[in-house]
Amino acid sequence: MLESTLVLRVWRTARPGRDRPGFEEIAVRVDRNADTVLDAIERAWAEADPTLVFRHACHHASCGTCAVRVDGRERLPCVTPLAAVWNGRSKLTIEPLRNLPVVADVAVDPAAVLGRLAALRFPYVRTVELDVRKAACPAGDDDIGLAERFEDCLECLACVSACPVASGDPAYLGPAVLAAAQRIAEEPRHADAEHVLDLAGGEHGVWQCRSVWACSAVCPSGVDPAGRIMDLRRRLLTGRPAAPAPAAGAAS
Amino acid sequence: MRHGLLDSARRNGGPPTAIVIGSGSTGAATAHDLALRGVAVTVVERGEIASGTTGRNHGLLHSGGRYAVKDPESARECIAERDILARIVPEILELNGGLFVAVDEAGLAYGEPFRQACAVVGIPTRDLSGAEARELEPALSERVLGAVEVPDGVFDPLHLCLAFLATATSSGARVLAHVEVEELVVRGATVEGVVVRDRQTGRRVRLEADVVVNAARPWADRIAAMAGLDVPLVPTAGVMVAVIGRTVDRVINRLDRPSDGDIVVPQRQTLLIGTSSWVVDDPDRIAIPADDVELMFERGGELVPGVRGRDPRGVFAAARPLIGRPGDLSAGRDLSRTFECFDHAAAGVEGFVTISGGKTTTARAMAEKAADVACAKLAVDAPCRTASTPLRSYREYYVA
Numbered sequence: 011m012l013e014s015t016l017v018l019r020v021w022r023t024a025r026p027g028r029d030r031p032g033f034e035e036i037a038v039r040v041d042r043n044a045d046t047v048l049d050a051i052e053r054a055w056a057e058a059d060p061t062l063v064f065r066h067a068c069h070h071a072s073c074g075t076c077a078v079r080v081d082g083r084e085r086l087p088c089v090t091p092l093a094a095v096w097n098g099r100s101k102l103t104i105e106p107l108r109n110l111p112v113v114a115d116v117a118v119d120p121a122a123v124l125g126r127l128a129a130l131r132f133p134y135v136r137t138v139e140l141d142v143r144k145a146a147c148p149a150g151d152d153d154i155g156l157a158e159r160f161e162d163c164l165e166c167l168a169c170v171s172a173c174p175v176a177s178g179d180p181a182y183l184g185p186a187v188l189a190a191a192q193r194i195a196e197e198p199r200h201a202d203a204e205h206v207l208d209l210a211g212g213e214h215g216v217w218q219c220r221s222v223w224a225c226s227a228v229c230p231s232g233v234d235p236a237g238r239i240m241d242l243r244r245r246l247l248t249g250r251p252a253a254p255a256p257a258a259g260a261a262s
Numbered sequence: 263m264r265h266g267l268l269d270s271a272r273r274n275g276g277p278p279t280a281i282v283i284g285s286g287s288t289g290a291a292t293a294h295d296l297a298l299r300g301v302a303v304t305v306v307e308r309g310e311i312a313s314g315t316t317g318r319n320h321g322l323l324h325s326g327g328r329y330a331v332k333d334p335e336s337a338r339e340c341i342a343e344r345d346i347l348a349r350i351v352p353e354i355l356e357l358n359g360g361l362f363v364a365v366d367e368a369g370l371a372y373g374e375p376f377r378q379a380c381a382v383v384g385i386p387t388r389d390l391s392g393a394e395a396r397e398l399e400p401a402l403s404e405r406v407l408g409a410v411e412v413p414d415g416v417f418d419p420l421h422l423c424l425a426f427l428a429t430a431t432s433s434g435a436r437v438l439a440h441v442e443v444e445e446l447v448v449r450g451a452t453v454e455g456v457v458v459r460d461r462q463t464g465r466r467v468r469l470e471a472d473v474v475v476n477a478a479r480p481w482a483d484r485i486a487a488m489a490g491l492d493v494p495l496v497p498t499a500g501v502m503v504a505v506i507g508r509t510v511d512r513v514i515n516r517l518d519r520p521s522d523g524d525i526v527v528p529q530r531q532t533l534l535i536g537t538s539s540w541v542v543d544d545p546d547r548i549a550i551p552a553d554d555v556e557l558m559f560e561r562g563g564e565l566v567p568g569v570r571g572r573d574p575r576g577v578f579a580a581a582r583p584l585i586g587r588p589g590d591l592s593a594g595r596d597l598s599r600t601f602e603c604f605d606h607a608a609a610g611v612e613g614f615v616t617i618s619g620g621k622t623t624t625a626r627a628m629a630e631k632a633a634d635v636a637c638a639k640l641a642v643d644a645p646c647r648t649a650s651t652p653l654r655s656y657r658e659y660y661v662a
Contacts, residue, residue: 026463056546061461063440065310067317070504070576072529073420075310089576114440114462117310125661134353134421138511157358157511160418160530231531 012039016050016096019103020062023114035101036062042098047080047087051104051116063114071230074164077171078116079105084168084228107171109184120167123186127165130209131201132190136161162231163189169225169235181214185225185235188216192238195245211246277302278640279471281456283443283485286316287419287622289477290426291629291648296475297433298651299637299644304469305427305435306458308442311659312423314545315479316622318580320502320536322513322527323347323355323415324623327362327387328520329599330379331372336599337383339624344413346626347422351653354421356528360414360513361395363406365564369517370407376517377410387412401509401566414513416529419622424656426625431662432654441467446474446488446614453489453606453614473636476616480545480581486616491606493616497545497581500537501554503562505572508533514565522554523561532575535562545581585619603631613639 015037022034036054048066055062066076071089078087080095081103096102110118138157169185170176176184183191191210194201210216216239225235241252278301282293285307293303307313326340348357364370373389380387388411395409396402402409427437440461447455447468455470476485480497508531516524527534535558542548555577563570585602601620606612617632630646637644 023462026465060442061464063462065313067310067312067420068576069318069578070502070532070534072321072504072532073312073317073418075420088578119660121660121662124657128655128657128661134418135356138508157356159356159358159508159511159528160354160416162531164530 012041014040014042014098016040016042016092017101018050018054019101020054021105021116023112025061025114033103040092042092042096045092047085047090047092047095047102047104048076050092050102051087064116072164074166077107077166077168077230079103079107079171084171086166086168086230089230107167109170109173109176110167118167120165123167123170123184124165126183126187127190130187130190130194130206132194133199133201134160136193136197136199161193162233163193164231166230168228168230169233172224172228174222174224175218175220179214179218182218183210183214185239188219188242189233189235189238192242195242196251207242207246210242216242216246278473278642280304280473280475280636280640281306281469281471282475282477283456284314284477284479284481285311285423285427285437285439286314286477286479287312287423287426287625288479288617288620288628288632289475290423290430291625292475292477292617292632293435293437294426294430294433294653295629295633295646295648296636297430297435298647299633299642301637301640301642303430303435304471305430305437306441306443306456306469307437307439308461310439311427311437312420314481315580315582316419316423318502318578319419319622320525320527320534321416321419321529322525322623323357323417324621325360325412325414326383326385327360327376327380327410327412327414328515330383330385331375332519333598333600334379334383336624337379337385339600339627341383341385341413343624343627344415346649347417347623348415350649350651351422351425353655354418354425356416356511357413358415358511358513358528360412360515361390361399361402361409362412362515362517363395363402363409363565364517365403365405365407367407372518373408373410380410380412385412399510399512399514401568402514403565403567405564410517414515416513416527417622421656422622422625424659425653428654428656428659429651431659443478443485443488446485448489448611451610452612472613473639474614475632475636476614477632479583479618482583482616482618486606489606489611489614491609491611491614493604493618494585494587495618496584496586497542498539498584499542499548499579499581500539501550501558501577501579502534502536503555503558503574504529504532504534504576504578505569506532506575507568507572509568510566516561516565521561523558524565526562526566526569533566533569535559535569542581548579548581550577550579582621583618601628601631603628603635605635615639
């Protein structure tokens with residue numbers, strides 16, 4: 011039942027009829043107990059304003075494309091229940107991610123970060139954890155081969171938006187790329203791990219991080235970029251990874 | 263918005279031009295196919311890439327096993343396309359295989375016709391006892407009596423579309439997102455282009471082309487109606503429930519006739535349980551019945567008991583564009599999952615093609631068929647090369 015009215019305060023870019031960017035209020039009917047923030051944004055588009063530009067595809071936190079800031083915090087609106095962020099009365103502010111160029115309204119251009127991930131040759135798939143352990147014990151029976159799965163990182167760039175260093179230094183590799191570098195060090199697959207470590211230890215790499223841990227706090231997928239940056243520092247200093255941590259992640 | 267450049271190209275001796283409506287897997291693959299054959303392609307998409315049916319997909323890369331018994335044509339298409347995608351876009355696939363598991367005597371009895379049907383269409387199978395299946399996938403129910411292994415897999419729907427489009431743009435295609443088709447340009451009995459509204463500027467823009475391919479999928483009937491045409495379409499939704507906790511690596515299917523809640527698909531750190539089937543009036547407004555969500559936990563739990571009682575991470579549904587007539591059937595499950603390309607010349611309208619039916623696993627084959635029909639109209643005789651052309655990385659879609 012769409013029993014409540016939610017006022018979205020949405021960031022809008024300039025366009026004919028709107029001289030400068032700014033917030034615009036769009037009221038939508040919602041079911042506070044069942045709807046997600048993305049449901050509300052989609053309804054604002056379908057029923058109130060077809061000119062609203064936002065990204066969405068999978069609706070279950072797998073594709074990463076819908077990331078925005080909800081009341082100032084980076085979130086995937088597709089898995090953010092309204093009930094978790096809205097008291098039923100106040101307005102809900104929807105803004106584009108920070109530290110990335112805005113394409114229009116709340117959609118940003120991920121090209122700079124995706125270009126860096128591509129340059130690292132960061133693979134989209136990884137070996138599943140159970141099989142990493144199996145591979146470490148060659149006595150095991152593995153005639154079925156090692157199972158693979160998509161990486162935890164959704165490339166949603168919430169971490170880049172939350173990072174205080176990225177906001178001051180556009181050349182900083184940033185949490186998503188450094189987390190990918192750590193994954194390559196951990197499981198090189200086809201990438202050149204040595205080159206990647208050199209890059210991570212370079213001028214715009216892990217030593218720029220100020221250990222604010224905002225990236226790890228907002229990651230919707232449990233990647234823990236800050237923890238991985240610390241692991242890269244350890245590897246660069248000692249040539250060895252940090253002591254193994256228990257498998258982290260939204261999955262645990 | 264850049265326009266008018268490609269549109270007048272042919273009159274000046276440039277390449278033939280095509281407009282593809284929709285950037286789901288079908289539209290994206292069709293743009294790629296046409297661009298490889300030297301056609302100057304413009305994709306128009308009313309929202310974002312894959313923001314319709316394809317994005318809200320379970321991501322099950324079908325071996326064809328699901329359709330082998332009742333719909334062998336679809337099954338043949340699936341196994342052929344599964345193997346092609348494994349060659350051209352391995353980057354975004356989890357190729358861990360799948361199990362069809364029997365959890366009751368009826369399922370066991372279904373095993374024999376299932377294996378025979380798979381053999382007929384060329385899907386390789388391996389028989390497993392219940393214990394062998396649980397050794398491969400310890401999270402399976404104790405009630406699993408036996409299983410058949412098939413080469414199912416998992417794909418990432420958004421990134422599949424982006425990979426097709428990245429490759430298409432590298433061949434010269436252009437993609438216009440956030441433009442909605444409001445009219446078909448019809449002169450005499452020929453479709454000569456589209457009028458789109460740019461959602462960012464509010465402006466209406468006329469785009470002309472030698473052929474228009476309608477890959478709007480569950481919205482295809484609305485587009486065809488703009489030329490007074492009718493396409494047989496039954497938009498059929500199905501619910502998917504994502505739960506955190508990836509406890510299986512293979513796709514788990516119930517060994518039986520397709521029914522509600524009979525697939526469990528691993529994806530990243532989650533399992534997706536699906537699906538159900540109901541006909542919707544409006545693909546833009548799909549209300550998910552709470553009972554269907556409950557049913558997914560109940561039925562999915564019979565295969566992988568650990569999913570029961572978990573909080574859903576995401577609940578989603580989109581309309582599949584099945585071929586048929588509303589009212590033919592009460593539900594869409596019995597409609598074939600195969601695809602069809604409608605050359606509207608048969609109804610007296612030239613320059614306009616609709617591709618309908620099918621599924622994301624077979625998007626490349628659907629695109630091949632649509633591009634064959636379009637190229638015949640354009641007098642382009644270049645053969646389809648998509649089955650052997652590796653796709654570019656999805657990241658290149660953004661990093662042009």
